[in-house]
Amino acid sequence: MTTPADAEEPRWLTDDEQHAWQSYLQANMLLEDHLDRQLQRDAGLPHVYYGLLVKLSWAPRHRLRMTELAAAAKITRSRLSHAITRLEKNGWVRREDCPSDKRGQNAVLTDEGFEVLKKAAPGHVEAVRAAIFDRLTPEQIGQFGDICRIIADGLQPEGADLPWLR
Amino acid sequence: MTTPADAEEPRWLTDDEQHAWQSYLQANMLLEDHLDRQLQRDAGLPHVYYGLLVKLSWAPRHRLRMTELAAAAKITRSRLSHAITRLEKNGWVRREDCPSDKRGQNAVLTDEGFEVLKKAAPGHVEAVRAAIFDRLTPEQIGQFGDICRIIADGLQPEGADLPWLR
DNA sequence: CCCCAGTAGTTTAAATTTCAAGAAAGGGCT
């Protein structure tokens, strides 16, 4: 005699899984907090906003359609819209109409924004390095990347990739 | 002739490191978003708030000093204060004066809050499992836990641990 | 051409988080 399907005992996490999960949650909280403060102090913007400038700097002609930028950064269009409004006030980014589609907008990294990025990048890389990569073996770095990729891919809507950004 | 110290070329990330870092950032964004939506839909609270209920449920007598709970959850006391105010409005948590220290407050998980937690836990565990552990080999789970622990420990203020929570 | 479902992006309000400041109590010192 088996238990009814809707009363199945859930598959709780094993000890190893529980340990990994709690460690991840802690690492995450601490890291996000740490990097947010570092960037807020040194560059005057939160980590996610910095990430937007980075994506733009990688794109051809330093510009990207709003939807593409949102997809690259894994944030909602609404959130991006607010963020760009703020970055525009700072003069780091500029909005530009898309010629081919009247609905579209391009977010363009300004020269000033690019300067801010170049100024902030070394300190940020150093912070990331100190928090993560200087503490891991090359083997662990490989494992970390592989594992994160698996998780990210699993949560990714099919074919949601933008070829020109990785 | 060497470059002046303050003009050193920063140690940029290697390709492997860059790959790992971008993968992590994406996994993180997608995961946080996914779990926030799952819990908001199924239990009516964000992931961090759920985490607070979990910590309380693990504590003896289902209660914890504010500072201890904040440390366990790796959030600021200010953030916790606001969060508890909200959870209190929902009736999931109750504030209680600390007998031994008149400055202190205990956050206490109410019976109702515990019920909410028990109701939400299976679905949440399932979501975590589907997003992470069902996609990794046992070996990778071990690696993931080890790596996250190293990162978390590196960002942890010395001796900030609370013995009664892990 | 007109209609219509879908897409791009914005906007509003509500919720959450951050930041800086502040109230209250503890604890050591003289």
Added chain:
DNA sequence: AGCCCTTTCTTGAAATTTAAACTACTGGGG
């Protein structure tokens, strides 16, 4: 006791994020 510094927690305002509604445009049929 009185003073000083620290710890605990809260508060209020500003910044950011979320959720849902909304405008404008596209593209495909009839």
